[in-house]
Amino acid sequence: MTLELTGTSRRGFIQASASAAGLLLAFQIAPKAGAAEAGVKPLNAYVRVAPDGMVTIMAKNPEIGQGVKTSLPMLIAEELDVPWENVRIEQADSDPKLYGRQFAGGSMATPLHWEELRRVGAVARAMLIEAAALAWNCPAGECSTDRGMVIHASTKRRASYGSLAGQCAGVAVPDARSVAVKDPKDYRIIGKATPQYDTARIVTGQPLFGIDVRRPGMLYATYEKAPVFGAKVASADVAAAKAVKGVKDAFVVEGGENLSGLLPGVAVVGDSWWAARKGRDKLAVKWAAHPTSAQSSAGFAKRAGELSAGAPQKVIRKDGDADQALKGAAKTVKAAYAYPFLAHVAMEPMNCTAEFGKDGKLEIWAPTQNPESGRQLVAQTLGLKPDDITIHMTRCGGGFGRRLSNDYMVEAAWIARAAKAPVKLVWTREDDIKHDFYRPAGFHFLEAGLDAQGNVVAWKNHFVTFGEAPDKPASSAGMGPNEFPGRFVKDCQVGVSTMPLGVPTGPLRAPGSNALAFVHQSMIDELAHAAGQDPVAFQLKLLGDQKLVGEGPSAFNAERMRGVLKAVAEMSGWGKTKLPARTGMGVACYFSHLGYFAEVVRARVDAAGKVKPEKVWVAVDVGHQIVNPSGAMNQVQGAAIDGLSHALFQKVTIENGAVAQNNFYDYPVLRMADAPPVEVKFLKTAYPPTGLGEPALPPALPALCNAIFAATGVRIRELPVDARLLRT
Incomplete structure (x- = not known):
């Protein structure tokens, strides 16, 4: 394994120095002038051990509610073998020369830091053991640790981390790659539900934001x-x-x-x-x-329709001959899907x-x-x-x-x-909505073919989006060539056309995937019904019996996707429950941000067309370890509800180059009274742990829309859901 940590060159790992305050553990980077404390080298400190045994751990990444201020220090504390109640957490300032990249996005905190930060704790623990061994004149291998104490079993000697901290100055720093990390069966902190570190301060209104x-x-x-x-x-x-x-x-x-x-x-x-x-x-x-004043949502939709009538400006995927396969298909389904611009509407403007x-x-x-x-x-x-x-x-x-x-x-x-x-x-809330970096709108013109046995034999998508050219899309407006069911359909063609945009765009939770899942998983549901097959069985058949499709970062693990699909079907009692009139269940699955998710939504549609999501089931595969189960549960539940909110209510409309919406009265979000219970199951599989703040969102939208179809027979092909289409 190659372990590369933040910094320059080979990025030397842990260093230590002693001061009256105790042990300072850090990444050694280039010297920085003006060390504030005598005897403390200018280090990028992650761990401080005070004489009383209290351990301060620095949280390097921004905390935006995703829980990394708690979960990342948990990794260090686990391998340091210190009681969590003895841990204090401090938010680090931004300092790339010391910490490398500090950012919150892409659900990357866990995959980037799982190995690195555990070894920060393991090296600190090894240094404390060595300090005790030197003091006791015994081999370090005879010593162990337990809850902030170094122990020499044969002589029954014990020393607290606090008492040893000042003795670490002369201890050689071990190679991070050589130190042992814990067997998961010995975890005391990782995998245990842990309250967010700032919760008490938040609920009592203390200044944090x-x-x-x-x-x-x-x-x-x-x-x-x-x-x-x-x-x-x-x-x-x-x-x-x-x-x-x-x-x-x-x-x-x-x-x-x-x-x-x-x-x-x-x-x-x-x-x-x-x-x-x-x-x-x-x-x-x-x-x-300003020239952007000529642009509008209505104009974009009109232009997308015009572009769809011609050939795509660029074909990004071509397997076989989709046109010929469509001609020979027993049944074809043609549909146009669209989704709007979205604002982020974070609660703190x-x-x-x-x-x-x-x-x-x-x-x-x-x-x-x-x-x-x-x-x-x-x-x-x-x-x-x-x-x-x-x-x-x-x-x-x-x-x-x-x-x-x-x-x-x-x-x-x-x-x-x-x-x-x-x-x-x-900013005011109006500023926040009118001057965002919006999730781009998009338009998809699809056609797919089925053979006599209901197998998908052709798939064709003309995606119309925004940008200078198909290979220069606006921020978060692009689409890769491997979107499922690409690579699973022999005759498949995906093309892209773009149109200019003067509206700023950018990533919104699960960028790209938050819209593309709606399109692809809704279309697959359409095909399942056209084939007269159960949607779960249809998806499983489409996935086939392969394990890994593709290589590298774009590889798709069909086995893991089958696993979450089967799990969510079992959780929800799929196909085993007789539902009341105008109540339906919909299913969707999606791979994004390294996570495999499948979701089922049960929804009721009243006579006025109002949609009430009644329950959501989510099956999750993000690898072999959930660092903080309570934080993970919160993230999955919040993401699913966020997705429902996107589908049901949210739409930014451009008129004369400006945003027409102003505040929550015309850009609503799902309220607590309407939020359904969300049941979550984590499947532990033999893969490295990955993030989950984003990948739980995308399947929620198509699962809801597929449930609406099951309840009413009306297919939702444009978001947000229009209640007028669902009235009896």
């Missing part, structure tokens, strides 16, 4: 941007804004054309956020004309606090999923050195991919420099 930050002398800011993305300020009544009580300043920001950066707008700064908000109301901004020191260096407090890209954006836009920017990562009140972009960070920094004071920028 970006929106809670306060700085001495801090002012508050709002920022008005054009409804049409990137339009410049033609005029603004800044004098009227400044006349509002409590407003300290108001000024036009020229901005640029990069939709991911500092866009043109007008800033208003006040001694309270409300004063700044009232000042903003007086601006009467007029915006310059975008915000950031920025403060310049007298030395011209900048400090930022931000709820960001991707702090380093924010640092680079701010440095480039404001002409600063990246090393002169410190980013303190606060807890995020949700993200779902929105906080991978840092436009709000560069806005706060720009305003703070102009205001010559610490500034906290807070």
Whole structure:
């Protein structure tokens, strides 16, 4: 095994030094000037052991509600062999020179850190054992550990980690690859349901989030941007804004054309956020004309239809001859599917606090999923050195991919420099919905063929999306060539056409998959019904008896998918329950972000067309170990409910180049009273553990839509679900 950790070159692993405070365990990277504590080397510290035995573990990644502030330290604590009640967790600042990449996205925290952070703990434990062995003049191999103690069984000597911490300075650091890690049967922390570390502070309202930050002398800011993305300020009544009580300043920001950066707008700064908000109301901004104002959702749909009538601009998959196979099919099914733009609507709106020191260096407090890209954006836009920017990562009140972009960070920094004071920028909910990086809309024109036995013999998809060209799609608007049932149908063709877009797009929870699963799994359900076959049996037959299809990152494990399909059918009593009228069950499965998921939704549709999801069953295969079962359960349940919300309610409409929606009244989310129970089963399989915050979402949408069809006979081919189609 090659173990490569954060840093440069071969990235030397654990180092240690002693101080009066105890043991400091860290990754040794390039020296950094100005160690704050005498005797402490400038290290990237993950573990500190205090004389009283309390262990502080640094959480390197942003916490956005996915639980990594708890689960990643659990990996270290397990191998360190310290009682969890003796662990304290601190959020690390953003420091790529010490920690490497620090980000939250792609459900990658577990796969990237499963091996690495366990070995951080194992090396620390080995060093403490060696310190005890040196003190006791015995071989280290005769010593063991138990709950924060080093033990020499034959002499019955015991020493606490706290008492040994100061003796580790002279201990040689073992090669991380050579240290033993625990057998899973000996786990005491990993695999045990563990409350999220910050829960008590959250429910008692203690400051944790970006929106809670306060700085001495801090002012508050709002920022008005054009409804049409990137339009410049033609005029603004800044004098009227400044006349509002409590407003300290108001000024036009020229901005640029990069939709991911500092866009043109007008800033208003006040001694309270409300004063700044009232000042903003007086601006009467007029915006310059912009070419994106010619774009609209209706226009996109019209253009997609026109493009679908011709050949795809690019064929990204061609196996056999799909056209010929369709001609020879016993039955064909043709369908057009579409899905809208979506906003992220994290509960905490975008915000950031920025403060310049007298030395011209900048400090930022931000709820960001991707702090380093924010640092680079701010440095480039404001002409600063990246090393002169410190980013303190606060807890995020949700993200779902929105906080991978840092436009709000560069806005706060720009305003703070102009205001010559610490500034906290807070967006309104309307800002949040109207200035997002949206999940792209998309259009799929499909045709598939069945033989006389109901086998899929042809599959054809013309995908119309956004971008400069098929090989240059807009952010999160592309599709790979291996989407299932690609590689499982002998005669298969997938083509792509694109159209220009002036609306910013970006990843939303389970990017790409959150829309593509709806299309592909709904179409497969259509084929099952056209073949007169049970949808679960049809999927299993389509998967065949193969194990692994393809190689490398795109490999698809059909055996694992069959496993979750069979499990969810058993969990839900699929095909064994007689359901009331206008109640149906739908099934879907999907592979994304390294996870295999199958879901069944039971839903009832009333006479007015309102859909009520009654229950969801989810079968999960994310490998051989769930780090924190309670956090994992929360993630799967939340993702499934999030998917139902997408399917039932959510839609961003572009009109004259701007977003038509404003707030939760016209961009609703699923409320607690309507959220169904979600039953989850984790299948432990012999594969490395992977993340699960995202892959539980995609199957929820088609499973719900397939349930609606089972209940009403109406096929949902466009999202969100239109109740008018379902009325009796």
